[in-house]
Amino acid sequence: MTTPNRLRLLATYVAGRSVDVAEAPIGDPAHTNGHVIFVSAGAPLEQQRREILVQSALLGAGSLDARLVRRLRGHPVVARRYLALEGSRVLTDLADRLPLAADLDVTAVTTSADESLARARTRSDIPDPPAWFGVLKPSQLVSSTGIVLRATDNDVAAPNVSPRDATDEDEEDGPTEGSKVLRLFQAPLGGMAAVANFLRNILGGSRSEADESAGAELRVRAIRRAQRAGPLARPLPTRIHFTSDDRPGAALGVNGALHPEWDVFADRYRPDWCRVIDFPLTATADVSAAGVARDDALRRRLCRIGLGPKLLRARPDGDELDIEALVDLCVDLRSGYSPPENVYVERRKLARNLGVLILIDASGSATDTDPDGLAVHDHQRRAAATLAVTLEELGDRVAVYAFRSHGRHAVHLMAVKTFDQRFGATGRARLNRLAPSGFTRLGAGIRGAGEILKNQAGTPNRLLVVLSDGHPYDDGYEGRYAQADTARALEELRADGVACLCLSIGSDTDVEALGRVFGSAGFAGAATLSELSPRMDDLFVAALGELSAPQPR
């Protein structure tokens, strides 16, 4: 199968703005909805390339502006005639700029989009466009706002496993009695694991029932091979490759994975349950709205957090001699100059090695307003901006993501700032423009953000800061179930060495619920960020400290 992905830069160049390329559902001709160009599935690359050219040229020439397209709605014949005329016109125009377009055998009859439209509405004879011109879908063009790319249920074909199926399969093969002696030989890592297990059995450190999932119920880094995973074995997220249906992939930075979810009632994981998709936020934003409040208290507090040792040369004190400085000193002394005796190598905690991912709850529940007319969401946004700016200035790795969900198939992580970008005016403006909507599937959001943090932060100390009111709520995701799943997601992250901290700003969430979800040390709430600033270092340290002292289960 050819991947239309490789044509994305070409399409972007011709259209003059960022567009995605994807394969249309099988049988559909090429078309565009204004920000994604769909090409015929399974067609040869040559044809897909031509389809891309004509569709992106139409976008680039402004032939698909709402003004023109609106008049094509409900007139499929006119739309077809317009496509024939206008497609030839834009391709002929393009031929001057793009040698590839000159190869296509088209001749322009009209000179402007308006003329094409006027001609298309007459009764004159217009030959049908070639098949690779595809079709125009006026309704899609008009309805697409072009602001935020949204991946929804229809976007990615994923196997939907209903919980019933999974449970049935579980019950089919009940626990079988196996020989303990034989089980010793199952150990894939040879005698060591077997001996360890044997000792553990004898000493009673951990009981092991005679079932098939020997050892697999040990949650942390179990290495015994088992026929089936135990109920506590955490399914790994399954990467989604956006080539199966109609979503563009890696070149745009769109990533996705199916994450498991913890079902507290059944006391088991539901594997591949939530589809978490992260994509860059591409809204155009007014840069003048990029003001960020400074917080000196916060800066002073945070500058001592997450430091790693750094080698300093030519220091007055230290553990080892700096040979180079020593030689210099000798030379200086011989030549009659007495410099200060800075000849030691010192290790001091100066290098920043903290990676922070700030996860903002962009769901609709954050719209409740306070007496000043500021919504919870506004508070969270401001706090996120201030935190991100402060941490970035201090030299930490920072990323800012917003998340919301529409059911378990559409958990969206929107990258306001990735780890590798700088938090420039555009990023700040985008953050300020973030409009709350949707729901809060917090567990999935945390798992998705945790993956990003683990893979991209590249620092030894990693911290996930969740700015949320702490009300997980989504379709089939509420109450105890939601809280348990979120708590489990956090526990997983901590087991993987990622610290978590929840800041609940501007909302009056009940402390008890937050404590149940995040653990007593893992959250803090206040009306504004500046109230928390003076003890932010304690909060960060406490969150990072939880890692070294795992909580008993």
Add this chain to the structure above:
Amino acid sequence: MTVSDIRPSAENTPFYRAVGDEVEVFRAAARRGLPVLLKGPTGCGKTRFVEAMAHELGRDLITVAGHEDMTSADLVGRFLLKGGETVWVDGPLTRAVRDGAIFYLDEVVEARQDTTVVIHPLADHRRELPIDRLGTTLRAAPGFQLVISYNPGYQSVLKNLKESTRQRFVAIELGFPPADIEIQVVSREAGIDTETAAALVKLGNAIRNLDGSPLGEVASTRMLILAGGLVAEGLNLRSAIRSAVVQVLSDDADVVRALDELVDALLPRP
């Protein structure tokens, strides 16, 4: 291969084509002895600009590239042991100050901030260099001028220029030249015909103007000249671009494929 093979004209004047008023600004700053800060993306001609100006003004140019282990002694000079005796050896900065040369500190933010403080007394009205090991203070010779360059947005936030350093400088921002000038530059530097140069520049601009580009850096003028140089050596344009532009810009197989498609579409048909 001799140098004259590369530059058929056999002249030593560094080729620089002015785009805006940067030459006038530099001349005025040079007359006043004001230090200059050059900003611009990598490969847009900062170093070449300084070379050309030094040549035009008839001054020596001393270039030092900043790196993070650079100490002030690397700039000012140090005592060296020579056969049981110690000998003072001037650093590049001291030499420039004595001789009245242009001192060009490339990628200044790579150097540690305490190192860059050495240039402060040179960069304001004092125009002097204290050399603590000799116990003297050197007054800058009349022709001395300090030029530093940096690439905003490229380095980490920590590696920013201190305000106190910045504010001593006259800033000149250089960008990639407009297409017609860049075609001249590429064709001359690489020794290729205008048509090939135009194709290269068109490609360069296409890559620079990509909206939502997955690339960290864009195709610089230097990169286009490199590709042109390969063409001048007899390589066909397609493989020259593949080696000097596409493969250099990205390691990601997807992005490389997508760039290849763009290149194919933009290159003149064979």
